[in-house]
Structures are given as C-alpha cells and as structure tokens.
Amino acid sequence: MMGRLKVGIILGGMSSEREVSLNSGRNVYDNLDAEFYEGVPVFMDAQGGLWILPWHLISQNTTRDITERLKGEARRIAYEDLKKEIDFAFISLHGKYGDDGCIQGLLELLRIPYTGPGVMASALGMDKHLQQKILRAAGVAVPESLLVREEEWRQDSQIVKDRVKEFPGYPCFTKPIREGSSVGVTVVRDEADLERGMEDALKWDRAVLVEEYLEGREFSCIVLEEEGQFHPLELTEIHPQSEFFTYDDKYMPGRCRKFTPPKTIPPDVTEQIKAEVIRAFKALGFRSYGRIDGFILNDGRILITDPNSSSGMAPSSFFFEQAACAGMLPSMIITTLIENAIRIHEAKQGPL
Template sequence: MKIILLYGGQSAEHDISIISAHNIAQSIMYNLYTVQPVYISKTGQWIKGPELKQPSFSDQQLILTIADQAEWSEGNHPSKGVAIRPGDIQEEETIVFPVLHGPNGEDGTIQGFLEVLNMPYVGAGITASANGMDKIISKALFTQMGIPQVPYVSFNDIEWQKQQEELIQKAEGTLLYPLFVKPANMGSSVGISKVQDKESLIQAVEEALHYDRRIVVEQGIQAEECEVAVLGNDDIHVSCVGHLIKKQDFYDYSEKYVNNTVEMEIPAQLPDNITQTIQDYARKAYLAIDGAGLSRVDFFVTASQDIYINEINTMPGFTQYSMYPSLWQATGLEFRDLVEELLQLALRRYESRTSQSQSQE
C-alpha cells in the first residue's frame, strides 16, 4: 500500500508539521508500504516529491521546492517536486496521513476534502476535528459530559462591537484576573494573551479578533499542565499521564516550539485516584467530540489537585520531543507500532464508513 504523507500547511505550525512528518516517515515499515510525500508550502502550494522507499535522510529533504518535470524525474534532487492540484492525490489502495496542525489541517477542512476524495485517512473525522479545534464548541461538549473547566465567557465580533462595555462587565463580574483571551479557532498559542486589567483585556480581545471572529475569555489559574494520549476508534485506549514541567507560567509559540524549553515528566507523579480521574475525563472528552484515531487531551491540575480540562488536540505533534508519542512509549507502545496502529485504525474507519454508505443505498 501507499501512504500519502500530507504535511507543512499554512498554519503557524508549519515547521512542526515537517519535523513530525519526517519522524513518521522514519518509522514506516517499508516492507509493507511506500511513502508519497506531499508538501503544502506556506503559500498553500501543493508539491509532490519523489516517492520514499526507505527512510529519508533529513527533515530538510521534506521541504520541497518546485522543479520542472524533467529535472524532477532525474531523481537526483531529493527536495524537488512537482506542483499538483489537491485533487490529484486521489489514488486507490492509498492511505492519507494528514500530519497537519491548526486551521486548514486539524479543523475538519482537510478531513472533509479527503472524504470527498473517498480516501482512508489517519485521525479524527470532520465533526471531531471541527469540534476539537473550536474552543467554544468543545467547552459546551465538555460541560455536557460533566468534565470540569475553568469559568469562561465567550462572544463574537458583532457582540463585541455592539456591547463591549456589557461584555467587559460580564467578564469582570464572573472571572478573576489574570484572564486568558483566546481566538476560538487557532492553536499553538497564536493570538492568545494573558491579561491583568481592563485596558489590556480590551487590547487582547482586539488582537484575538485578528485571528477569529469568535473569542473566549477564561479565568487564568495557577496550575500544572498534564496531558493524556488517546488512541482508537470504537475501542478507546488511554495512555499514562504526562506532566509538562513549566519554567514559566505561559507557553507562547516560541517557548513551545523554538526554544524547546518544555520538559516532560512521564508518568506524572500524581496520586492514583487523580491519574484515574484525568484518564476518565480524557476518555469522556474523546467521546464528547466523537473522536477517532487519536487525540491528546490537555488538563490543568492545581496544587489542591482540582482537575480542569483545557483542550483536546486531534492531531498532536509527532516530533521526537512531542508528548503524544512519548506517552505511548511510556505506556508500552513503540513509535513504529503506534504509526502502524494509526494506519490500521484509518483503514478500519474507512471500511466501516464504506459499508454504512452501501447499506443506505
């Protein structure tokens, strides 16, 4: 079978996506599969590279530039590819692994596109991807499942224009500073601010409105951050709990990805009952969004061991520093087996959807 690795993309997590894709390409069982890299450039150009029949030598090799067909077919330009239209990836006997994070990758758009192409793909479907990406929708679903969350207020740009003063009063009346202001749909801390007073709250909302028309204002809490990996379609598996050791109280994009100052403690040193509660909430959160394939579920745990869900990520990072594969490794599932399991889950989900649509006819 062929695996199409779809990576890069136009979100802020472009570079992470390349490293994740490289890491996955290194772990494919090449006796069973070949890998077709399809790189989405920062400008949204789709570029198909030479097929991989063995691990690639570096992640730089996956950053493709466009060559003319003649140049490419010589095969001595590992990082040259040909421009394609998205629909050109359609092929039989092929599984797509969309290693894309953030908007246009993890939010249901690419998943919808792959459904239209009628191709099996790794990870969550349209609904789960969109639900997981949207902080307002996912909060509503978590509430329905009885998963605790920090108090929050949400609104859209029109409401903000018309009733700014009322919304500020509502936020200040129900939440305690510091507050976190977030665009509803983004990821990788883009557009997120931590604010201490009314003036910076207004500024932060204006800033967040550059990224989305819907906004969440959350109560900030002093807490440790713990994460759990979930794997499965109908039969859901939950990993041990990991702890992000914070050297500062808010991880922005550069801390998370550029400086790599985040350390992980796996498994987290937590009492058994707290671990079990976190795992139970992770499972419920996965069900709440209608998860499939995989997700990483992120929590806050306070000093008095109150647990709050923060968010669910349907396509977490897959770099060698990433929490998701590290959690599985600590739970006894090696990276290579994890990748294989994700491919099998993609095939099973595709088969069950195909048989469902046949029985509707």
C-alpha cells in the same frame, strides 16, 4: 518491496502551525516502517495547493524554503489526482484547514482513509467555544468562559471590559476560538491589559474566548482507538518554564519539563484523570486518536481545557514520549495508528 501501501504524509498547510506541521510530518516520514509502507510526502502550500515532494526537500528548515523550490523540484497535483498517488493519508497538518475537518472532508470525497477523527469531530476539536458547550452538556468539567465576538469589541470595548470585570475577572486568559500551539493566547493581568489580549487573539479569528485563570498542574494524554475501545496512553505532567505553556515552551529544544508518567500527580488521581479524558474523547465523537489536555486544580477538581483532534509528532512530542512509556518505538505506534485507522474507515457508514 512490491505492493506496499502508499502512505501520503500531508504536511505544511495554510495555518499558523505550518512549521510545526513540517516538523511532525518529516518525523513521521522518517519513522514509517519501510517494510510495509511507501511514504509519499504531500506538501500543502499556503494557498492549499498539493505537491508531491522529492524526499530530499522535507529536511529543509522552513516551509518557505520548500515553497521556493517547489516549481523546479516538486510535482503539483490536482485534488482529484491525490487518489492516484496514495492509498492512505497520514494527516500531519495542524490548525485551520488541517485538523478542523477541511482536509478530512476532501479525503472523504476522494475515498481515501486517514488518521484522526472525522469531519465533524475534527471541527469540534478545533472550536474551543463549541467544544466547551458539548463537554459541559456531557457532564465533563471545563473552564468557565466568556465568548466575545469581534464586532462587539469594535462597537463598544467598554461594555466588553465591564463584562470581563464582572466575569471571569482578572487574571484571565484570552484566546482565539480556533487556533493551536498557543498562538494568540495571552494571560491578561488587569483591565489595561485586556486590549492587548483581545487584539492578539483577533489577529487569528473573529471571536475570542475569555477564560477564567486556572491554578494547578497541567496534563496531556494521548488516546488511541483500537477495535472500538479507547485506550489512554500514560499521562504527561507539564511544567512550563514560561508564564504558561507557550509556543517556545512547546517547541524550543530543552525548554519545557515534561514528566511521563506524572511526577507529582498521584497514581489514583492519574487514573481519575484518564477516565475523564476518555469521557471527553467520546463526548466529542473523536475517533482513531486524539490528545486531551487539562488541569488538575489546586482544589482537586479535574478540568478538560483543550481536546485536540491531532497532536504534534516531533521526536519529543507527547505522542512519542507517551508511546515510549508504553514500550512502543515511533515506528510501532505509527503502524498501529495506520492499521487501526484503516479498520475504522472500512467499518464506517458515510463519512467518519
């Protein structure tokens, strides 16, 4: 067992998605191939402090349970010392400071290779407004949207209401520009509802994206980079059991129906979607892996709605469901991801 690569699984974090991160991280830890890797759970607390966790703590139910036991049972480390603890970082953080370029920047400074896209692409994967601009410029179809900054809304909400009425009209979706797991996302049915949607979104960021309401079938596709090629895994068709694909639909056991390969999207359309997914992945400069979500509209148009620079990694996540469809056990796809990421970081010039 000597000489195994020390893989730090970074989990927890400062975002609204820290519980999702804990679920992802402990599943990655449990499925890490012990023949090649030594898993090191690295917990980021709500202030950004890093702790090396004893393994028994990662099965705690909440990050709060872990946090209360950190002082007695875990070991606090300075950022500079992370390099002494791990050879490679498996980023299982989600959301702000996690998959938005922040932790990636720290790892670049420390010269620690990591999973997922680099600093800039991660930041773009997080910012729903900027990513739409870039995708549109690259000829990738995205939803039509209106950006509303908090100060515009606070100064004169009637002006905003008038603009939304004109475009995109009702129903529409309101969402914070930088969040994940459907946090702060609301369907707004009419003008009277807009206030609730705006305020829900503004709890999480200082700007809100008001998007046209899409009708069609929703899909999600993991992309893996291998030797400079980008490979889509099998597409998953999503049938939410709520009004849309909500936080509960995403994480409550036995709730959402997901079909991999797709149930109602025909194979030729599935191939077109995968081609569009790869175009979006490349346009944003994603590397290593990512998850691209979108809609096939009732009129047949394919729209990319949510490119993500990371993906949840709980047992029934898209990531492991699609890997299974390709015959890969969780440990196999985790190994593939790590080995490919090491090669990507060896070949980079400057930060990824």
